[in-house]
Amino acid sequence: xxxxxxxxxxxxxxxxxxxxxxxxxxxxxxxxxxxxxxxxxxxxxxxxxxxxxxxxxxxxxxxxxxxxxxxxxxxxxxxxxxxxxxxxxxxxxxxxxxxxxxxxxxxxxxxxxxxxxxxxxxxxxxxxxxxxxxxxxxxxxxxxxxxxxxxxxxxxxxxxxxxxxxxxxxxxxxxxxxxxxxxxxxxxxxxxxxxxxxxxxxxxxxxxxxxxxxxxxxxxxxxxxxxxxxxxxxxxxxxxxxxxxxxxxxxxxxxxxxxxxxxxxxxxxxxxxxxxxxxxxxxxxxxxxxxxxxxxxxxxxxxxxxxxxxxxxxxxxxxxxxxxxxxxxxx
Amino acid sequence: xxxxxxxxxxxxxxxxxxxxxxxxxxxxxxxxxxxxxxxxxxxxxxxxxxxxxxxxxxxxxxxxxxxxxxxxxxxxxxxxxxxxxxxxxxxxxxxxxxxxxxxxxxxxxxxxxxxxxxxxxxxxxxxxxxxxxxxxxxxxxxxxxxxxxxxxxxxxxxxxxxxxxxxxxxxxxxxxxxxxxxxxxxxxxxxxxxxxxxxxxxxxxxxxxxxxxxxxxxxxxxxxxxxxxxxxxxxxxxxxxxxxxxxxxxxxxxxxxxxxxxxxxxxxxxxxxxxxxxxxxxxxxxxxxxxxxxxxxxxxxxxxxxxxxxxxxxxxxxxxxxxxxxxxxxx
Numbered sequence: 001x002x003x004x005x006x007x008x009x010x011x012x013x014x015x016x017x018x019x020x021x022x023x024x025x026x027x028x029x030x031x032x033x034x035x036x037x038x039x040x041x042x043x044x045x046x047x048x049x050x051x052x053x054x055x056x057x058x059x060x061x062x063x064x065x066x067x068x069x070x071x072x073x074x075x076x077x078x079x080x081x082x083x084x085x086x087x088x089x090x091x092x093x094x095x096x097x098x099x100x101x102x103x104x105x106x107x108x109x110x111x112x113x114x115x116x117x118x119x120x121x122x123x124x125x126x127x128x129x130x131x132x133x134x135x136x137x138x139x140x141x142x143x144x145x146x147x148x149x150x151x152x153x154x155x156x157x158x159x160x161x162x163x164x165x166x167x168x169x170x171x172x173x174x175x176x177x178x179x180x181x182x183x184x185x186x187x188x189x190x191x192x193x194x195x196x197x198x199x200x201x202x203x204x205x206x207x208x209x210x211x212x213x214x215x216x217x218x219x220x221x222x223x224x225x226x227x228x229x230x231x232x233x234x235x236x237x238x239x240x241x242x243x244x245x246x247x248x249x250x251x252x253x254x255x256x257x258x259x260x261x262x263x264x265x266x267x268x269x270x271x272x273x274x275x276x277x278x279x280x281x282x283x284x285x286x287x288x289x290x291x292x293x294x295x296x297x298x299x300x301x302x303x304x305x306x307x308x309x310x311x312x313x314x315x316x317x318x319x320x321x322x323x324x325x326x327x328x329x330x331x
Numbered sequence: 332x333x334x335x336x337x338x339x340x341x342x343x344x345x346x347x348x349x350x351x352x353x354x355x356x357x358x359x360x361x362x363x364x365x366x367x368x369x370x371x372x373x374x375x376x377x378x379x380x381x382x383x384x385x386x387x388x389x390x391x392x393x394x395x396x397x398x399x400x401x402x403x404x405x406x407x408x409x410x411x412x413x414x415x416x417x418x419x420x421x422x423x424x425x426x427x428x429x430x431x432x433x434x435x436x437x438x439x440x441x442x443x444x445x446x447x448x449x450x451x452x453x454x455x456x457x458x459x460x461x462x463x464x465x466x467x468x469x470x471x472x473x474x475x476x477x478x479x480x481x482x483x484x485x486x487x488x489x490x491x492x493x494x495x496x497x498x499x500x501x502x503x504x505x506x507x508x509x510x511x512x513x514x515x516x517x518x519x520x521x522x523x524x525x526x527x528x529x530x531x532x533x534x535x536x537x538x539x540x541x542x543x544x545x546x547x548x549x550x551x552x553x554x555x556x557x558x559x560x561x562x563x564x565x566x567x568x569x570x571x572x573x574x575x576x577x578x579x580x581x582x583x584x585x586x587x588x589x590x591x592x593x594x595x596x597x598x599x600x601x602x603x604x605x606x607x608x609x610x611x612x613x614x615x616x617x618x619x620x621x622x623x624x625x626x627x628x629x630x631x632x633x634x635x636x637x638x639x640x641x642x643x644x645x646x647x648x649x650x651x652x653x654x655x656x657x658x659x660x661x662x
Binding site: 002003004005006007011014015016017018019021022055056058059063078192193209210212229231232233235261262263264265266267268269270271272273274276277286289291293296298299301302303325328329 | 333334335337342343345347348349352353387390409541543564566595596597598600603607608620624627629630633634656659660
């Protein structure tokens with residue numbers, strides 16, 4: 001295993017220390033609990049937003065802590081759910097008296113552990129609500145999931161719900177918009193290569209030199225099928241067909257072309273060009289977009305497409321200022 | 332070769348089409364010349380900034396076109412200098428009557444071709460000045476370079492000179508600050524893996540499974556030496572020692588920990604933590620930083636460290652608003 005790390009046991013702690021050192025204006029890190037919180041702590045009267053999950057998907061989630069997005073992120077071990085104690089600590093840390101929203105990617109361990117933490121928070125008198133993100137159209141159930149996996153839409157949910165919370169909306173409203181974003185979003189991912197979890201020391205799966213995996217999950221879980229390598233525009237078409245079969249590609253869309261961590265940005269822009277042309281042919285419009293590494297799988301090569309059907313409200317919230325390590329604009 | 336592309340011959344055009352589709356508010360693309368220009372074209376009375384070089388280093392340079400940074404970027408073929416005609420077209424396109432600064436990474440072909448374009452621009456009555464960036468301390472001469480290579484400091488030069496040009500400073504002043512940033516900056520890069528140029532179809536070089544290349548260039552040019560894989564903190568120490576041997580690590584620093592394209596962001600943050608701790612031990616202070624993929628080598632795994640000794644002026648210009656695909660803050 002050839003990695004730029006100190007040791008497999010310290011990768012999460014080392015990454016959090018680096019995040020804290022790089023962005024003291026945005027975040028602070030509770031080292032004991034491996035929780036990233038917004039610099040300055042809980043905001044009185046504001047709904048707190050907590051997310052988290054296995055590490056290895058950076059900038060998700062720690063890179064989305066800051067003004068206009070998350071209040072805290074819980075970092076599990078690589079590709080491993082955070083434990084309830086982490087989520088409980090994060091929930092307490094960001095509670096400003098208006099309740100806390102848990103944004104959970106739909107993996108069995110994540111859902112269980114966030115719900116246990118919600119019970120513990122209730123014992124502390126903290127009201128919580130949850131949104132379970134499940135936007136991946138590739139497979140119905142998978143290795144770590146009952147129902148659909150939660151992937152790229154998580155970035156949209158965190159940004160849009162974060163903007164509404166920043167405006168002072170109550171917990172029920174913030175939870176409603178978070179669920180609406182999830183319901184309006186669909187994703188499909190493709191892997192060209194595997195990735196290596198540091199503690200495992202070897203690639204999660206094998207792919208032949210001329211083979212890709214269609215419908216891959218963000219932990220290398222199997223997708224729908226393996227297929228021969230094809231031109232990018234054909235792979236993009238397969239991904240968009242899978243999404244369109246589940247929800248029409250119509251109206252104004254927010255579209256993310258996301259790199260899995262090891263894909264050249266040059267190629268992600270090439271793929272976005274293909275996505276853009278295809279969506280235009282299908283009669284829809286890309287009103288907003290992201291192109292880059294936003295929810296990754298370590299050094300995996302590949303990409304995912306996430307599409308959200310926008311409304312005026314969602315567009316306004318998407319455009320609202322955000323100041324995080326991973327997303328930053330306006331203010 | 333397993334890549335997310337349509338065909339080796341179209342990778343640059345496809346990436347530029349995607350960049351244009353993603354950021355119509357920021358840039359437009361001259362498809363014939365493969366030149367990315369700022370949306371809205373030349374700004375009357377403002378010094379124009381033109382950079383460019385081989386493709387495959389994205390977001391450099393096209394991702395740095397926009398308010399507060401470049402006016403145009405010329406995209407050569409992958410790892411290949413842009414031709415004089417491209418640079419000439421870009422220079423004309425952004426000339427607002429106050430002259431044009433050429434920001435050139437020190438590679439023999441780039442320098443020659445920018446200078447030929449400068450002569451052609453002079454024939455058109457456009458005044459130009461140039462800064463040749465040569466911050467890489469690893470080797471004195473290399474495969475494509477007489478003298479030091481230009482690498483990470485290019486990002487700093489483009490940002491800081493761009494901010495000064497935006498304030499309406501004259502060409503001589505913008506060129507002066509660009510050269511000052513270069514003179515105050517040093518870089519050192521490390522590769523864990525090679526990368527594959529699409530037109531070549533096979534890795535640029537081979538590295539054994541337990542071996543890294545210290546002092547690598549951004550095209551996979553040989554560095555100083557090959558060494559066994561070591562913990563990240565030791566690799567970081569080697570890089571900082573090389574930089575410190577050339578320019579003291581003292582005072583307030585702008586530090587970039589840059590990914591080569593295929594390195595997990597998690598590991599880049601881990602490396603930044605090590606850089607941060609080491610620089611503190613050496614008695615200097617990281618006043619500003621960047622962590623992420625800013626000047627890449629396709630899907631190469633590895634990283635580089637770039638350090639710039641700040642002054643009050645440079646810090647203010649660094650903090651000035653910027654709106655590009657690759658760097659974006661404040662306004």
